[in-house]
Amino acid sequence: MKVMKVTKYALPFFILTSGLAVTTWAASLHAAPKSIVSDESIAKQKALTKSHKLSNGIQVTTRSIPGSDILALAISFEGGQRDIPTGRKSLNRWAFGAMPMAAAGYPRAKVHELTEKYSLAMTCGGGIEYSNCSISTVSEYWSIALPLLTAIVTKPEFAEADINLVKDRMKAQLRNTTQEPEQYVNEVVNRIYYPAGHPYRLNHDESLAELEKLSRTDLVDFHKNTLNASRMRIVVVSSMPEKKLLADLEKAFGKIKSSKAEPIPALDAAFSIDQSYAFEDRDIPTAYIRAKFDAPSVTSKDAVASRLMFEILSEELGDEIRTKRSLSYSVYSFGLQYSKGIGAIGASTSKPEETLSAMNDVIKKMKTHSFSEDDINQHKNGFSTAYYLTQETHASLAEALLGSLNYYGNTDYLYELPRALDKVNAAEIKRLANQILVNMRVGVIFPRSKFKDEWAKNLISQNLAK
Amino acid sequence: MMCSTRGFNRIFSSTLVAMGFSLLLIGAGKAPPTAETAKTTKAPGKSSAISFVSKKIDNGLEVVLMPSSKVPLVTIVLVAKAGAMTETREINGLTHLWEHMFFKGNARLPDQEAFNRRIRELGITYNGDTSAETVRYYFTMPAVHLDDGLQFMADAISTPLLEQTELEKERHVVLDEYDRNASHPSFDMRNLSRRIIYGDLDYRRDPLGQRPLIEKATREQLLRIRDEVFVPQNCALFVSGDFDVEKIMPMVAKHFSAWKAPKDWTPVKRPEFQPFPPTIEFVMTRPLVRDATIDITFDGPKARQSPEDTFAADFLINLLEHRSGKFYKKFDDSGLTFETDMSYHTQSEAGEISVVAKTKPENIAKVREALLAEINEWAKPDYFTKTQFDDVRRRLIIGHKFELNQLSSFIKSLGFWWSVTGLDYYAGYLNDMQKVDLKQVQGFVKKYLIGKPYVMTTLLSPEDAKAINLEDNSKPLVEKYLSDYKKVSQASLK
Numbered sequence: 026m027k028v029m030k031v032t033k034y035a036l037p038f039f040i041l042t043s044g045l046a047v048t049t050w051a052a053s054l055h056a057a058p059k060s061i062v063s064d065e066s067i068a069k070q071k072a073l074t075k076s077h078k079l080s081n082g083i084q085v086t087t088r089s090i091p092g093s094d095i096l097a098l099a100i101s102f103e104g105g106q107r108d109i110p111t112g113r114k115s116l117n118r119w120a121f122g123a124m125p126m127a128a129a130g131y132p133r134a135k136v137h138e139l140t141e142k143y144s145l146a147m148t149c150g151g152g153i154e155y156s157n158c159s160i161s162t163v164s165e166y167w168s169i170a171l172p173l174l175t176a177i178v179t180k181p182e183f184a185e186a187d188i189n190l191v192k193d194r195m196k197a198q199l200r201n202t203t204q205e206p207e208q209y210v211n212e213v214v215n216r217i218y219y220p221a222g223h224p225y226r227l228n229h230d231e232s233l234a235e236l237e238k239l240s241r242t243d244l245v246d247f248h249k250n251t252l253n254a255s256r257m258r259i260v261v262v263s264s265m266p267e268k269k270l271l272a273d274l275e276k277a278f279g280k281i282k283s284s285k286a287e288p289i290p291a292l293d294a295a296f297s298i299d300q301s302y303a304f305e306d307r308d309i310p311t312a313y314i315r316a317k318f319d320a321p322s323v324t325s326k327d328a329v330a331s332r333l334m335f336e337i338l339s340e341e342l343g344d345e346i347r348t349k350r351s352l353s354y355s356v357y358s359f360g361l362q363y364s365k366g367i368g369a370i371g372a373s374t375s376k377p378e379e380t381l382s383a384m385n386d387v388i389k390k391m392k393t394h395s396f397s398e399d400d401i402n403q404h405k406n407g408f409s410t411a412y413y414l415t416q417e418t419h420a421s422l423a424e425a426l427l428g429s430l431n432y433y434g435n436t437d438y439l440y441e442l443p444r445a446l447d448k449v450n451a452a453e454i455k456r457l458a459n460q461i462l463v464n465m466r467v468g469v470i471f472p473r474s475k476f477k478d479e480w481a482k483n484l485i486s487q488n489l490a491k
Numbered sequence: 492m493m494c495s496t497r498g499f500n501r502i503f504s505s506t507l508v509a510m511g512f513s514l515l516l517i518g519a520g521k522a523p524p525t526a527e528t529a530k531t532t533k534a535p536g537k538s539s540a541i542s543f544v545s546k547k548i549d550n551g552l553e554v555v556l557m558p559s560s561k562v563p564l565v566t567i568v569l570v571a572k573a574g575a576m577t578e579t580r581e582i583n584g585l586t587h588l589w590e591h592m593f594f595k596g597n598a599r600l601p602d603q604e605a606f607n608r609r610i611r612e613l614g615i616t617y618n619g620d621t622s623a624e625t626v627r628y629y630f631t632m633p634a635v636h637l638d639d640g641l642q643f644m645a646d647a648i649s650t651p652l653l654e655q656t657e658l659e660k661e662r663h664v665v666l667d668e669y670d671r672n673a674s675h676p677s678f679d680m681r682n683l684s685r686r687i688i689y690g691d692l693d694y695r696r697d698p699l700g701q702r703p704l705i706e707k708a709t710r711e712q713l714l715r716i717r718d719e720v721f722v723p724q725n726c727a728l729f730v731s732g733d734f735d736v737e738k739i740m741p742m743v744a745k746h747f748s749a750w751k752a753p754k755d756w757t758p759v760k761r762p763e764f765q766p767f768p769p770t771i772e773f774v775m776t777r778p779l780v781r782d783a784t785i786d787i788t789f790d791g792p793k794a795r796q797s798p799e800d801t802f803a804a805d806f807l808i809n810l811l812e813h814r815s816g817k818f819y820k821k822f823d824d825s826g827l828t829f830e831t832d833m834s835y836h837t838q839s840e841a842g843e844i845s846v847v848a849k850t851k852p853e854n855i856a857k858v859r860e861a862l863l864a865e866i867n868e869w870a871k872p873d874y875f876t877k878t879q880f881d882d883v884r885r886r887l888i889i890g891h892k893f894e895l896n897q898l899s900s901f902i903k904s905l906g907f908w909w910s911v912t913g914l915d916y917y918a919g920y921l922n923d924m925q926k927v928d929l930k931q932v933q934g935f936v937k938k939y940l941i942g943k944p945y946v947m948t949t950l951l952s953p954e955d956a957k958a959i960n961l962e963d964n965s966k967p968l969v970e971k972y973l974s975d976y977k978k979v980s981q982a983s984l985k
Contacts, residue, residue: 066563095896133824137814141882144889163889190826197829197849200781206674307779311670340607348603351660354667373671406614409633413562414616418897 062409062443070416070440074426077271079279081254086426086436087270088262090419096167096263097419099159100178100278101427103256104286105152107224107364113243114227115235117151119192120247124149124158126187128176133187136173143169147177153225154363155431156251161420164265167273175277179252183244192236199236202229206470207355209305210313210371214468217300218317218367224292225365254283260426262419293319293365296464301485302478305470312377312471316384316484320366320461323432327457328362329445334457335360335368337396337404341387346372352380364432368461377471378480385484391458396451405446412443463490543905544736545914548744550751552723555905555914556739557731559898565637565732566899567644568629570906573720575623575698576840577759580691582716584700585708587621588658588665589716593628594619595657598650599642602657606647613639621698624839625910631899634733641739642746644728648721649750653713662705669702676777677784679973680950683775683965684788686972687946688843690765696841719759722752727909731902761840772947775965776956782829783852783951785859789943791835791842794912799923801912803935804835804844806927809883810875817874818865822848828858839911844939852955859949870936875929887924 077085106114125147127133140147143166149158158178162170203209212229219226259278261270296319320335321327339358346356356372374380415425429439465488467481544556573586596602600609610617613636619628628647632640672678686693694700728747730739767790792800811818811833822831831848846866850858868874894901908917949961956963 093896095892134815137819141813141815141886142878144882144886146893161893163892190824193826194829197782197851204676204779204781207671309670309674311667311674313674340611344604344607347664348607348660351663352667354664354671373667375667375670403608403611406611406633407616409614410564410616410631413564413633414631414899417562417564417899418893 062412067440067443071437074436074440075267076436079254079271079275081279081281082283083254083257083259083278083281084430085259085261085271085274086430087267088260088422088426089264089267090262091264093264093419094164095161095419096164096170096261096265097159097161097423098171098174098259098261098263099157099420099423099427100174101258101431102156102158102251102253103154103431104251105154105156106227107154111222111226112235113239115195115232116239116243116247117156119151119188119195119236119239120244120251121149121151121156121158122195123183123188123191123244124181124248125177126191127182127184128173129180129182131173131176132182133184136177139169139173145170145173147174149177155427157427159420159423164263167265171273171277179278179281181248183241183248185241188241188244196233196236199229199232206307206309206313207373210315210468210470213303213305213470214315214317214466217303217468218294218466220294220300223294225294250286252281253286254278254281256286257281258427258430260423260430262423262426294466296466296490298485298489301464301466302481303466303468304473304476304478304481305468306473307470308472309470311373311375312380312469312476313371313373314377314381314467314469314481315369315371316465316467318368318461318463318465320360320368321362321457322364322366323362324364325366327453327460328366329442330449330453331360331366331368331457331461332362333401333404333408333446333449334391334454334461336407337401337454338370338387338391338458338462340404341391342370342372342384345387346374346380346383350379350383352376352383356380377469377476381480381484385487388458388462388488391462392455394455396454398451401449401451401454405449408443408446463488543914546740548723548740548748550723550748552743552747552750553727553909554740554743555727555729555909556734556736557729557898557902557905558734558736559731560733561898563634563733564631564899565634565640565730565734566629566631566902567640568627568729568731568903568906569644569648569726570729570910571626571721571726572624572758572910573626573716573725574621575700576695576761577716577720578694578700580694582704582708582712583694583697584665584669584705585712586626586716586720587698587700588661588705588708589653589713589721590619590621590626590628591661591665592651592653592658592713593647595661596652596654597646598652599646601652609643613643615640615643623696623698623841625907627903627906629903629906631732637730637734637739638742641730641742645746645750648726649747651717653710653717655710658708658710658713662708665705666702669699669705672699673702676780677950679777679969680775680948680965683773683968683973684786684946684948687768687771687968688788689841690768692762692764695761695764718753718756722756723747723750724752724756725758727906729902729906729909731898764841767944768946770944770946771968772949773965773968774949774951774956774961774963776951776953776963778952780950780952780955782849783855783949783955785848785850785855785862786948786950787846787862788946788948789844789940791844791939793840793842794837794916795839798912798916799931800935800938801835801837801842802920802923802927803931804842804939805837806883806924807869807932807935808833808835809886810879810932813879813882816879817868821861821865822858827854827861831858831862837911852951852959852961855949855951855959855961859947866936866940870933870941872929872933875932880929884925887921891921 073089075087077087079085106117109116125136127136139145143162145166146161150156158174160170160174202212216228259274321331335358342356342358346352353372353374358370361367370384372380416422425439426436429436465485467485469476469481546554548554575583575586578586594603594606596606600606613632615630615632617630628644630640630644685696689696728743791804794801810816813819822828828848828850833844833846835844846862848858848862905917908914
């Protein structure tokens with residue numbers, strides 16, 4: 026049995042959940058006594074990263090890790106559940122879940138045989154705005170891994186038996202959403218944060234109903250639209266010779282056709298005080314609380330500063346609610362950055378009234394207190410560690426590079442993020458706290474008899490946008 | 492995760508974690524003691540060999556080093572052979588509480604606010620965890636802060652204040668952690684299963700402990716735990732990342748050598764567990780459970796007593812996960828279950844082998860019957876193929892490469908192995924796993940599984956149980972075995 030002390034870092038703000046959204050980055054320690062993200066370090070990383078194009082326009086980025094015999098390849102597909110009409114949103118997850126099952130020339134048994142024989146870690150996943158397929162292997166098995174991944178991406182089989190198996194597993198996962206309170210409280214608040222018809226809305230009951238209606242024809246059509254060179258990017262992190270790598274990728278993906286497709290614009294969730302609170306009655310000993318609100322998007326000019334704002338908010342919540350008042354084992358805040366930004370704060374607590382009140386105190390402090398520049402610099406330090414942890418494994422680096430490419434069209438954004446963070450100051454943190462920490466939607470799971478709605482509604486009403 | 496591999500990852504992830512501690516003040520400015528022993532161990536396995544340096548400083552603290560200049564970070568892990576297994580019933584769960592108190596202030600940093608400030612100054616990503624046999628603390632930070640980080644760890648482990656006021660505060664945090672566990676529908680089932688298997692010594696496998704004991708824990712109890720298990724002879728320091736081996740040892744000695752055990756310290760005595768009980772099966776219903784879970788647990792090998800059997804257990808798990816194999820095809824690939832696995836948690840003093848299946852409630856009877864029948868097939872000559880053995884051996888080597896690709900995580904796993912099996916076991920692990928053959932696997936299945944007693948639990952919702960005419964027969968067992976946990980459950984709902 027695992028018993029782990031989960032600090033507020035257990036839900037760090039830099040986790041950008043699904044798919045290929047931009048992930049961990051770190052701050053520069055320029056102003057600090059001991060600097061680790063030097064200009065030389067950034068320049069070296071850039072020098073090891075090259076940008077190329079296949080003949081059909083697919084952007085390929087190679088990042089060299091000299092001396093390593095591990096290889097990670099990741100492909101992103103622009104488009105996710107956001108781009109699919111209401112009532113069919115589960116199609117994305119189902120399609121990407123079914124793709125690795127089998128492909129032309131690779132029936133399920135053959136896929137199993139090869140992945141076991143060569144220990145290939147191959148996955149595909151449908152995300153909110155981008156979806157992806159990836160493979161990790163040792164360079165020695167590149168000639169086996171690439172053709173398999175190519176077939177999976179370009180010619181998935183979607184055999185009835187395979188897709189029904191994936192569908193059944195998805196349904197089991199969806200049903201179990203309600204079993205884990207920490208997971209379920211997210212859905213409780215999402216019901217009001219994403220009203221019916223919102224492009225980002227996902228609900229387990231609705232997804233279950235959708236899956237019943239979707240068929241193989243839907244998968245085939247979806248894949249046909251998804252396989253579009255103009256909406257694909259590839260990143261390879263390895264020590265493979267560049268010339269061979271590019272020739273192999275050209276052969277594998279260079280013939281995929283290209284066509285234009287406009288993405289659906291991201292929408293902030295319209296706020297209504299009448300739909301800002303959701304409660305779920307459950308006989309459990311500790312309350313699960315989560316609040317959600319709009320935040321700057323990944324491409325906003327405030328994207329970097331808001332990351333730091335969430336980091337500081339998380340620290341402040343931890344200091345006040347866990348360290349000083351001992352109200353919660355797990356209290357956190359985090360930001361999700363897509364084309365739409367989302368902020369969240371939450372806690373588990375047997376004293377929900379006091380905890381919600383303390384949350385409000387911390388929010389008030391964030392909006393009114395003037396942090397010193399020294400305080401701000403201290404909060405930046407943790408980003409240095411995260412910056413290099415991102416680069417520790419080939420797969421995490423490939424994912425981070427794809428995130429930078431998807432949203433900024435280049436990898437410089439990732440590498441130079443420490444410099445952008447250097448520029449964030451205390452005044453910006455205060456401004457952003459006032460701008461972001463408003464119009465909250467709050468979800469709670471706890472026994473009905475032990476919770477008063479006004480506790481949550483106070484947090485909402487005291488933080489309405491002016 | 493994109494680079495997930497089975498084999499090593501699975502084995503490591505099945506384990507848990509640690510702690511550390513000490514007493515007395517740091518001797519400022521003293522010349523560092525010399526290392527008394529030093530050895531370099533190379534784990535075999537083609538190009539996946541790992542190198543680590545193991546030394547001891549003069550207070551008995553073992554220091555294990557894995558340098559790598561891949562990224563300019565260091566990870567510092569402090570591990571203690573402590574947890575539920577070093578507790579008595581009266582203090583069950585308090586090692587975990589102690590682990591929390593580690594963060595609450597020491598001679599240099601008076602309280603947790605100061606502690607947190609220092610965390611920020613050094614850019615540390617940190618955590619700690621407690622399991623039945625291990626407590627670990629781990630910090631990852633920029634390599635330029637190595638010296639400060641070592642001092643930070645040394646202060647926390649050797650000079651904890653354990654103040655009553657801080658204890659009162661942290662008690663509530665730990666109780667909330669307890670309640671989070673109690674909020675899960677499987678909480679009672681896990682407690683009951685543990686009690687049946689381990690009898691009156693079940694607390695020695697339960698690091699979370701008992702709620703009333705946490706509510707009443709005293710500073711004196713924590714001080715006793717400190718003196719019993721958080722001493723240098725019972726701990727080890729692991730450091731990985733971007734550092735110079737020659738330069739780090741003087742730093743370690745400077746910061747950790749003042750940490751001493753009480754005079755005449757001896758390791759905590761650990762009573763033997765009862766023999767595994769006769770076969771028992773029970774069904775438990777709990778609201779909110781969705782799909783059904785069937786768990787069949789057998790007695791397994793203890794790592795320090797039967798290491799060769801632990802290799803066979805790990806190899807068997809890999810064979811069963813092989814997606815061209817009969818087991819995977821019969822259960823997961825056919826859709827009969829959503830997920831079926833065998834697990835074995837490598838431990839020093841206990842060993843449980845579990846076969847767990849998640850399925851639709853209407854399939855419970857079929858899955859139960861199929862699982863019990865299938866286990867009897869595992870010892871037959873044609874159940875596993877030579878190709879599958881070769882694939883598993885290759886997978887273990889490749890999986891190990893991926894483990895080493897994430898050194899900040901791997902070093903924590905190494906700490907686990909030190910605590911539970913000793914590093915010699917680990918150093919030979921990959922090589923020993925390569926030697927496992929069909930005969931050894933068959934022998935393991937016959938020795939531990941075929942015809943052996945087991946505890947089978949089935950967890951599902953009351954509605955599903957009614958729909959398939961399955962009765963919750965756990966209530967008499969709860970009365971017999973879990974009266975104290977029942978009180979706990981009531982207390983937690985107050």
